[in-house]
Each structure stands twice: as structure tokens, then as C-alpha cells.
Amino acid sequence: MKATIKPLTQRPAWKALAAHHKKIKNLHLRKLFADDPKRGERLTIEAVGLYLDYSKNRITDQTLKLLLQLARESGLPEKIEAMFSGEKINVTENRAVLHVALRAPKGAKIYVDGKNVVPEVHAVLDKLTEFSNRVRSGKWKGHTGKRIRNVVNIGIGGSDLGPVMAYEALKHYSERSLTFRFVSNVDGIDFVEASRDLDPAETLFIVSSKTFTTLETMTNAQSARDWLLKGLGGDVKSVAKHFVAVSTNAERVSAFGIDTANMFVFWDWVGGRYSMDSAIGLSTMLAVGPDNFRALLKGFHEVDEHFHHTPFEKNLPVLMGLLSVWNNDFLGAQTVAVLPYEQYLKRFPAYLQQLTMESNGKHVTLDGKKVDYQTGPVYWGEPGTNGQHSFYQLIHQGTRLIPCDFIAFGNALTPLGRHHDILLANVFAQAEALAFGKTAEEVKAEGTPDWLVPHRVFEGNRPSNVILADRLTPEVLGQLVALYEHSVFTQGAIWNIDSFDQWGVELGKVLAQRIVPELESKTAPRLKHDSSTNNLICRYRKLKSAK
Ligand code: G6Q
Secondary structure, eight states: OGGGOOOGGGSHHHHHHHHHHHHHTTOOHHHHHHHOTTHHHHSEEEETTEEEEOTTSSOOHHHHHHHHHHHHHTTHHHHHHHHHTTOOOBTTTTBOOOHHHHTOOTTOOOEETTEEOHHHHHHHHHHHHHHHHHHHHTOSBOTTSOBOOEEEEEOOGGGTHHHHHHHHHTGGGSOTTSEEEEEOOSSHHHHHHHHTTOOGGGEEEEEEOSSSOOHHHHHHHHHHHHHHHHHTTTOTTHHHHHEEEEESOHHHHHHHTOOGGGEEEOOTTSOGGGOTTSGGGHHHHHHHOHHHHHHHHHHHHHHHHHHHHSOGGGOHHHHHHHHHHIIIIISOOOEEEEEESOGGGTTHHHHHHIIIIIHHOOSBOTTSOBOSSOOOOEEEOOOTTGGGGTTHHHHHHSSSOOOEEEEEESSOSSOOTTHHHHHHHHHHHHHHHHHHOBOHHHHHHTTOOGGGHHHHOBOOOOOEEEEEESOOOHHHHHHHHHHHHHHHHHHHHHHTOOTTOOHHHHHHHHHHHHHHHHHHOSSOOOOOSOHHHHHHHHHHHHHHHTO
16 A cells, blocks of 8 residues: 555645646635535535534635545545554554544454454443442542542643543533542642642542653652642551552552552553543543443544545545645645634633644654645634634734634533524624625725725635534534544545654653753752753752742
């Protein structure tokens, strides 16, 4: 397969897209819609309960045809098959990429190195279920015999962003008598604030770390251990009742003092940013209960099946990925705004930042050649309508092209007067205004003086997707996350990059470790960095000793 795939810019479809872009680059969405009155119905897909309206993208039928051809020429069908069949597609780490196995139904068979991993996945799910039920029902007691009322997840990156996002997204379904906190930053304030009003006797810490070596997490876990022991009179036996671990590293978990009977495992074929549906989701399961957690997995699986088996022209993640490639590589968009019109999804953009940018922020192809095209765009966003009163100005009238993904729901989880209609009116209005803008003639017709007209003109022709679902259920959350996971996969496949490694993150982990002893040493260290770093270290040492 590898040998037959040409470098991206030499693929016939890429060349055809470049020529096609020259022809249509000045075409306005106003004209595209005027010429095709059914466009807004035609360029839509509905699958697994998600509705995608992609008609407000700057594309024609020919663009779509060429993008689909590009997917085939890029080996996307074969790459999808390779992922689902457990091939080691994360080449730089020589690992399979099997988050899809985490949500496969019990009877499924997915092999890694000749071993079906699905039974293990379900064994862990059952163990998580049993544990969650014990905590939620009060059967699991803390060291002093009190039941657990507070759960603190300690983790960072992939071991934090998914749990935080899912907790916020599914708060409506959560057990309100339990308090959930998430500690990630090594800035001590994160732990101090998260623990300040908690009773250690009622607090359970989940130390979530795939490697169990991450400096931030280990530092926070140690402080949590000290805090607990201080609060419970120093009895080290209390640790077993108040700490559980989620990790792939039993040795380290045990060295920390956590009973490995209270350890929930996952595997090296689960990438950190793809792990919220593994045991890393323990805090989610504790919050919303095992049934809702399984509904979340069901939603993921539905989109996995859809991605795996649906022809590309009707395939939601494939189309979203291809449109993103078009906007990024041909229209020159450098960012994508993700704008959920659903307050519960307030952490969804932050979650997607890691998923998209850690996955596709790569500068070389799978075979190590520097790319001569743009790869992953910057993802960012805020929930609507708040963003409308701040950065939307730039999206409407600035000089940059910012494609937007609007996400909205037909029904509010807790309806309140007219709120939901007003919320949804804003989504539709924003997408409409971005696409069609307001011409000088229209502005003049409103009686605007000539000098003011240019300021009030909206060029329009700003692309957007609208994703609509019925309501934010655990199942729909799973669908949305899987939608973006596979869109990221599609983009990475076209760019021919490794979407599953993160050497940039690894670098950060090593660098800080080198400097810590230089900051802590009692005597002046012999510094061998550049003059700026040396100087900053000296200045910091002076600042802290002056205290
Ligand atoms: C995710 C990354 C990274 C990772 C964190 C935490 O894909 O690998 O964000 O999740 O660095 O790592 P640990 O879970 O090993 O502590």
C-alpha cells in the first residue's frame, strides 16, 4: 500500500484541486445558494442521529468529487482498515491505535499481536462498574468508615481533558450528592483550591496516568497523599481506602503505595488523548453511573461503525475531515473555531484542542520527509452565545478566514422559558450572516451615510458547518467525540502524518526535569544553558531567596 501512495502534492486529485481552487476561489456562497435553491438540503448528511449541514462551505459538487478522489488516492480506505484491524499505524512508537476497541461490543474481535483485546476491555469495564457502584451506593468506605462524597481526579493532558470535559458535558446526568474536582496543573494552587473545602475522610483520589511517571501528576499525587495523611492522623493504611489508580504501569502504581487491586488498567494501544472512554473515564462513570457510561460508549461505537462502513460521500467524519483539508490547504484558513451552543459543552473546545492539535501538529510525513503543505490547523472556541460578544467580530469582518463548526441541539436538557429558541436563533443567524454577509447596497438601503457604509459591510463567504442533534445525551457526546476523532484521522491520512505520536509533549517532560534540580540546589549550580535561560534561572533563585 505504502509504495503506491504518491507524495500529497503529486497526487492527481491534489493537482486537480489546486487548479479547481484557482477557478472557483472568487465564487461567493451567495451565488452558490442562488444557483441551487436546494443546496441547503442537498449538502447535508444525517447519520446515527447527527445532522451535518455542510452547505455553507465554499465548495461545489466538483470540489467534493475531487476531495473524495483525494481520499481514495491517499489510501484512506486502506488506512481505516489498518486501524480497525490493529495494525501498528503509530509507526514512530510502533503501536497499534485501537481506541475503537474500547467501545466495541462484548462479542467483537479485535486483535493486537494475535490476541483479541475485546474481552480484556470488558473485564476492565466490569471492574470499573463494580467499583463505581460501591462508591456511589456508599458501600465503599473511607479509612474512618465514612462514605465517599468527593472524587478528585489527578491527571494531565489526555488523563485530564477528557474526564473534565465529560464531567461538565454530562453534569445533567451526574450524581449531585458527589463533588467532583480535577487537578492537573503542577501549579500548587490547582491542588490547594481543589482540596481546600474537602474533608479527607470523605475524599477519593483517582490518580490517572498512563505512564505513572508524569511530573505534574506525580507531584500532585504526592501532595494529595500528604494532605490525606495529615488530615487522617498519619496512618499510611488510609491510602488504600482513599487512592485508586488508572494506569498501564502496575509497578509504579504499587511503588506509590496504591494497592494494585484498586488499579484500573488500560493499554499502550490507547493514546492519552483517545483515552476518555477507557478506565481514564472512571471519574465520568462515578459521576454519571455505569449505565450512562455504557451509553456514552455506545455513541462512540455507532460512529465507529459509520466511519468504518459508510461510503465516503455519506460518511460524516470523512466529509468533515476533507472539508477541513480544503479550508486549511486550499483556502488558507489557519484555524478552526468550534462553537457549541450548549453550555454543558463549555470544555469541548479545550478537549478538541488536544485531540486535533496534538494529533495533527506534525511537520514530517510517516516516512520522515518534511511536508510541503500545511498540516493541522489551530482549533479554538467558546460556547455560544458568549463568543458573539467578543471574538466573532474578527470572524465576521476581520481579514482572516476562520471556518466555524457550530454545534447545537434541538432540545434543552432543562427547558427554561424562551431560552432555547433564542439560543438556536443565534446559531442559525450567525451561520447565515457569515455565509451571506451584507452588501454595500443593502447597507445603503438602510439609510446609512456613505462614509459609514464600508464599516458596516459584511463580505460574507465565511464557511461553516452546523452539527445538530436532538439533545445532549451520553450517547450523543460519544458520537460527537468519535466524529472529531475520525475527522482527525481522515486529515492525518491525507497529510500522511503520524496522528498518534506526540514527541513535542515528550520533549517538555524531559526538559523541565533537567532544570528542577538547578532551581532547588542549595548551592549555586553550574549552569550550562544559553545565556537567557542561565540568567532567568539565576534571577528566579534570587527572587525566591529574597523572600
Ligand atoms: C496524550 C499525550 C499527553 C498525555 C499526558 C499525560 O495523547 O500523550 O497529553 O496524556 O502527558 O500522560 P500520562 O497519562 O502518562 O500521565
